[in-house]
């Protein structure tokens with residue numbers, strides 16, 4: 716914790732040329748777009764649902780698995796070593812705990828991963844091999860984001876899903892970080908200490924915008940998946956209207972398997988037609 720205090724003075728001396736400032740600046744618009752994805756808006760409205768949260772955890776599991784494996788493999792690389800904080804930041808085990816809570820012990824066989832998540836992971840594996848210094852951009856996007864919103868999102872998730880205690884919410888907890896703000900200062904000063912050529916620095920900044928974009932695509936894909944997975948016989952919500960429109964669908968399977976229901980519905984339609992005819996007459 717002593718090291719966290721020391722960096723507060725360093726933070727005060729940060730300039731526009733610092734990577735931490737530049738990265739925040741270039742991702743400003745992307746951050747706004749990320750905040751305004753359907754999934755993040757559900758969080759902000761306090762309306763995150765269990766299916767949404769479970770799918771998010773599945774994707775985060777894959778993303779952090781790729782990110783943390785690549786960080787571990789490159790932990791001695793000069794572009795990674797200064798920002799390598801597995802004891803304080805690693806998320807993978809926490810997510811595994813949450814997945815077991817929501818899906819049960821056989822969660823590994825049950826998790827669902829959309830295409831956008833696979834693309835995100837593919838990119839992480841690629842840069843882990845080809846440009847390890849670009850991992851700074853991805854670690855910044857995920858870990859500093861989690862540290863910034865973690866506590867608030869945890870409370871919202873707990874309340875909106877009606878969870879008891881903190882079970883299922885380990886993803887948001889950073890027991891190794893006593894003060895998120897101080898830790899973020901330390902992290903920024905470590906980012907600024909990484910020596911990068913002009914070309915590498917531009918590459919990192921571009922990669923940060925890409926990291927946000929990949930996250931946005933994951934969130935959008937999750938929402939699409941949720942819409943597609945709603946069983947036909949349930950009320951469906953159309954997203955083309957600002958006020959959700961609910962559509963009742965009669966499941967085809969029931970119609971096919973129940974001749975009695977078909978007959979009754981036929982009678983109902985015939986009667987309705989007759990009544991309309993009489994009324995019109």
Ligand code: HEM
Pocket residue numbers: 735738739746749750755756758759855856857859860861863864927930
């Ligand atoms: C519910 C949606 C979100 C809200 C309300 C939100 C809000 C915030 C706030 C208030 C901060 C602190 C800003 C500061 O200290 O100056 C922050 C920082 C941050 N957020 Fe978000 N955020 C959201 C989603 C995201 C997402 C989805 C990502 C990335 C995938 C993200 C990445 C970050 C990062 C990297 C920072 C650190 C910025 C820096 O200090 O350089 N946020 N966010």
